[in-house]
Amino acid sequence: MSDIMEMLVRRGFLWQSFEIYGGMAGFIDYAPLGNNLRRKIENVWRKYFVINERAAEIDTPTVGIEDVFIASGHATSFTDVAIECEDCGRVYRADHYVKEKLGIEVDETVEAVKEVMEVYDLKCECGGKFKEPAPMNLMFSTKIGPGKGKNGYLRPETAQGIFVDFKRLASYFREKLPFGVAQIGRAYRNEISPRQGVVRLREFNQAELEYFVHPAEKTHPEFPTVAGDKVKLVDKFDNEHQITLSEAVEKGIIANQILGYFIGKTRRFLLEIGIKDDKLRFRQHKDDERAHYATDCWDAEVETSYGWIEVVGIADRTDYDLRRHSAYSGEELTIFVPYTQPVKVKRKKLVPKMNKIGPAFKEKAKKVAEAISEFDGEYSDEIEIVVDGERIKLNREFFDVEEVEEEVAGEKIVPHVIEPSFGLDRISYAVLEHAFDRDVVDGEERRVLRLKRSVSPIEVAVLPLLSREPFESKAQEIVSLLRSEGIITEYDDSGSIGRRYRRFDEVGTPFCITVDHQTFEDETVTIRDRDTTRQVRVKIGDLPAILKELLESEREITEFGEVFR
């Protein structure tokens, strides 16, 4: 186990789930400090992607009904067809293997794969025969209700809950684009072989924003705020660019402005929580790498001891999801977009002559009339309509042509969706790894977690200089004071003062308050800064205000009091 993982487990950031039963790969427990850290990261995320956007956050079930995933495409495209060798036991994705060995594309159905295997007598690389092809679904399935029940799946992404609620959401946002809908929650994928700590989990935490825009307006009013930011980009041809976002959008490296905006915003968010800029890049998906729903897609990748890992996906999902859910549910999922000026449209309209149609078509007359009214093809003196599968030719005897002028106030459009999707587990881990450091204090090596103050799981530790009265009682008093102000505060009187400082350094606590002899003379204590180990002396009464200011900023403690040793 790496040093950092050893520390994270020992000090209570991450634990193996179900450990006393031998554990289960792909599941982790957020221990007290890890849980605090992730929650704090979520709060910074909210600040960036909900509060500071025209956006709202919702929470939908983690179990989804089958219809949702048939519509979303996960029930089919998430189900790869797998082939397994009888001899060596290796398992391949059938479409990949067929393409590699035979150079042909095969549909991802069991039947299609079976046919190809028979026609070409496909063998394993080891020479062995393959077993029957079988589906391999990455979604956890379950039954809803007693008895046979209804098929359900644990959601493989939080996004679908948002698309499904689109009608209600559009009305919540007063039918006006653009708007964003966020969801933070668990998602599930039954991975074949989860590995590498928190990098591939079977149950994981996502923070997703679905930002609905007009398809012709893939811009964002706030783009200028990030336009000048220099970003490291790796495009789909593996070309590296160190370039400003405005330039990248102008040159067409990034498909549209709004993708550029969210790349910039994502970068600023990651930097704020402590990801190192030189270990961050944005990589464009190659054409064969994109998910079934996306057109352009950029991943934020962060360098860790596992190499470059994907932590955020920023995709233009177009109108794929809304169109699919509309088709499968029968609901119209559109937004009415008014024109700035209503447009007057002249058009020719066919008006059925009922007095002729009635006698000629009897009981079919009504349907014929409807078909004439709805007719929108090229018309001449004779038109052809279809009623109940029967083609009927009609001449001018049966309809009149009227020229009408209609006012069209706007159009119904299916919004496109820009989706920044964050993997909170990987992000939390990367933040910890980037913060993990060693330095030397008084000739002694020290392990210190240089977490940003905004994400530190313990904000302040209060320590008696000596573990005896009256130091202990005074320290406890200060703990109560700070806790009542909402500051996450710990108390520790075990071992010596040096040992306690090191303990809190190791878990990234930015400030230690020490009660010393002088405290009893003038009601002052010292604040020690984790990174510099310097101390300043301040009045106990001023502590809450000073600490809150320090925790919300990255200001120096020396601004707040006289330096002490």
Added chain:
RNA sequence: GCGCGGGUAGUCUAGCGGUAGGACAACGCCCUUCCGAGGCGUUAGCCCGGGUUCGAAUCCCGGCCCGCGCACCA
């Protein structure tokens, strides 16, 4: 899922057929006026299940977990 290598107190590690040992951590007491000091004491372990054997942490088989390679990763 396949192959290789691992799994001994909270952590690291010794033992590799014959009574499981240490270091650090944690906890208690003493000592200590600022950066993992010291003393005394305490807690705590052979991944799980089967087999071989008089006797298994040790050898064999299966499972689980961890690491690496292959495959997989909408």
